[in-house]
Amino acid sequence: MGNETQAEDQEFAECDASARTVRFVAETHGAVWDTRRKVTPDGRGSRVQFTLAAHTPSTLKSLLFSLMSGVFREAMNKQVPALKGVCEGGAPRKASP
Numbered sequence: 395m396g397n398e399t400q401a402e403d404q405e406f407a408e409c410d411a412s413a414r415t416v417r418f419v420a421e422t423h424g425a426v427w428d429t430r431r432k433v434t435p436d437g438r439g440s441r442v443q444f445t446l447a448a449h450t451p452s453t454l455k456s457l458l459f460s461l462m463s464g465v466f467r468e469a470m471n472k473q474v475p476a477l478k479g480v481c482e483g484g485a486p487r488k489a490s491p
Contacts, residue, residue, distance in 0.1 A: 423461070425450040434483075442477060444470045 407417040407428075418427060427455040430445040446466055448459045459466075 423455075424452060425455060428470065431477075440481065444473075444483075446470060 407419045409416045416431050418429045420429075421427070426449045428447045428449065432443045432445075434441050434443070448456075450456055450459070
């Protein structure tokens with residue numbers, strides 16, 4: 395465990411430019427991960443809202459995913475600096491460990 399990182403392929407599922415939303419889907423470890431991002435104006439900048447859902451036929455995995463929601467939230471928040479860098483037209487910023 396520790397600092398291991400496992401890369402997973404995500405499929406670009408849909409993009410609605412007028413609604414400023416994008417959706418990615420990945421299937422791994424017996425679950426379908428559905429990630430949505432919505433960008434809305436916020437003062438002079440923008441706000442990004444992340445939504446992550448995990449769909450699995452396994453009751454045990456569903457329970458574990460619910461219990462681990464805080465861990466998932468923290469991992470999603472680490473992606474924000476890289477996304478911010480791209481949105482601001484600069485080079486992607488490395489996510490902090």
